[in-house]
Amino acid sequence: MTAKPGDPPPRRLPGTLAAEVLRVLGDADAALTPAEVRERLDPAGVLSYSTVVTTLTRLHEKGMAARVRDGRAYRYSATADPSALTAWRMGRLLENEPNRTSVLTRFVDALGEDDERTLRELLGKLDD
Known part of the structure; x- marks a missing residue:
């Protein structure tokens, strides 16, 4: 249209x-x-x-x-960039979810290869 x-x-x-x-x-x-x-x-x-x-x-x-x-x-x-706003929104959605594990699992399953690799690298840095 x-x-x-x-x-x-x-x-x-x-x-x-x-x-x-x-x-x-x-x-x-x-x-x-x-x-x-x-x-x-x-x-x-x-x-x-x-x-x-x-x-x-x-x-x-x-x-x-x-x-x-x-x-x-x-x-x-x-005081923040647009990515911080997106992260804030994601956090707010998770706050109200009783089954966070399911939501996070589905989120990760839906990621493309590059995004999943980036997420794994970021999580790996938290272990350091």
């Missing part, structure tokens, strides 16, 4: 906006206001300001972004 002019933009996958915001913050030379983040993410202005503020607030609550007061607003900077 092809989008037509005037159609709303397609919905992002869960977590995509937060990862994009972290990338913007990480690429910045200084802390940014929500308006500056919005401008860098979406120069056309389709993304609402309140959505950016909500995303930044949630990242701050998760410890992924720091904020400092600047007048009546805040300026935000990244």
Whole structure:
């Protein structure tokens, strides 16, 4: 299905906006206001300001972004990269799972060869 002019933009996958915001913050030379983040993410202005503020607030609550007061607003900077956000989400999912062994087994079984090798190497480093 092809989008037509005037159609709303397609919905992002869960977590995509937060990862994009972290990338913007990480690429910045200084802390940014929500308006500056919005401008860098979406120069056309389709993304609402309140959505950016909500995303930044949630990242701050998760410890992924720091904020400092600047007048009546805040300026935000990244304290983590998007991969840390993904790892945090994975950890939250496991927290609520009574059978973690089954979940982790299925996760590892579904990994490709390269990812499985990387995971084994990382786990091997923990034993050192």
